[in-house]
Amino acid sequence: MALVLHVGQENKNGFKGLIAAEYAGVEVKLAENFEMGVTNKSPEFLKMNPLGKVPVLETPDGPVFESNAIARYVARLKADNQLCGSSLIDYAEEGAVAALKRALDALNIHLASNTYLVGHSVTLADIVMICNLYYGFKHIMTKTFTSEFPHVERYFWTVANQPKIKKFLGDFKQAESVPAVQSAKKPAQAKESAKPKAKAEPKKEAPKPKAEAAEEEEAPKPKPKNPLDLLPPSKMILDDWKRLYSNTKSNFREVAIKGFWDMYDPEGYSLWFCDYKYNDENTVSFVTLNKVSGFLQRMDLARKYAFGKMLIIGNEPPYKVKGLWLFRGPEIPKFVMDECYDMELYDWKKADISDEEQKERVNQMIEDHEPFEGEALLDAKCFK
16 A cells, blocks of 8 residues: 555645655655645545544554654655664664754854843743743753753743743752663563462451541641741841832932941841852843843742842943842841742852941942942842
């Protein structure tokens, strides 16, 4: 029986099987008088593919549908061709991995100067891309593999941690190892003993009174408290400071800065400077601004326990990104370090407020002082 491909003359998905057949030296004929919307709705066609989708390859082994499956079927009909490599390992590693690296490399180049695929915020293109990358990052592509594509890494975690996307993807970690390929051989079954031992029937217990049974039902476990909520009370009320900062429109030094130091509790809170590690990459202004905005969005999990100022510095690229953060507790909260991907992109240094120079630096960062350390500010962003 000849192989017959049921598809229109210029269908791109049909071309896959036809080209594979040409390389493999396999004869495949196109079904005569195929008319999309008519032929694929006929009873004869629906017997081959009940969904009515094209292409369908009619073979001695039965119908094959889905274009990639058809191409693989045709390519493997003859053993003396190199379409699938010399072995399954060749096919998987040389073909799939090389193709994946080419695709990631192209994406990496594009993202070197773009925060998102298109425009300055998440679009449908990003939603589709992140869903395509999700399985690979979670199950297959280890940090060692993706480190070759730093802009793809930054993009993936930036978009994956957007609240509306994270709602569906949830919290997950990057794959730590590549899953082993399972052998096709079935494990040998243990020999059964000639006379299997009869299972002893468990003794039936008398039914317990309803009251006793109810007591034994496990009570729902209370939601664990954030460790920061267990710290000794602080004289500093963070919301009071945020309110003062937002409401001060003039005489900022005399009102807001003075008010900050009057409120500040060095035993209950700590101040931290941060410097972006890769400022040489900040060559496009809007990309740099979007990068900082994304960081502040992902810090939302710490809103109850933190206040921050991020400065984007310079009149021309590369732009510098520096920040000041106020955190509850003597250290940067562990849950922030663990859950906010951006934290590792910065160098962190605890501010020593006994040093007047560092204290003045805190003041200047809070009030967006310009020039800052001798340079103009491109922008300043606040987390409150």
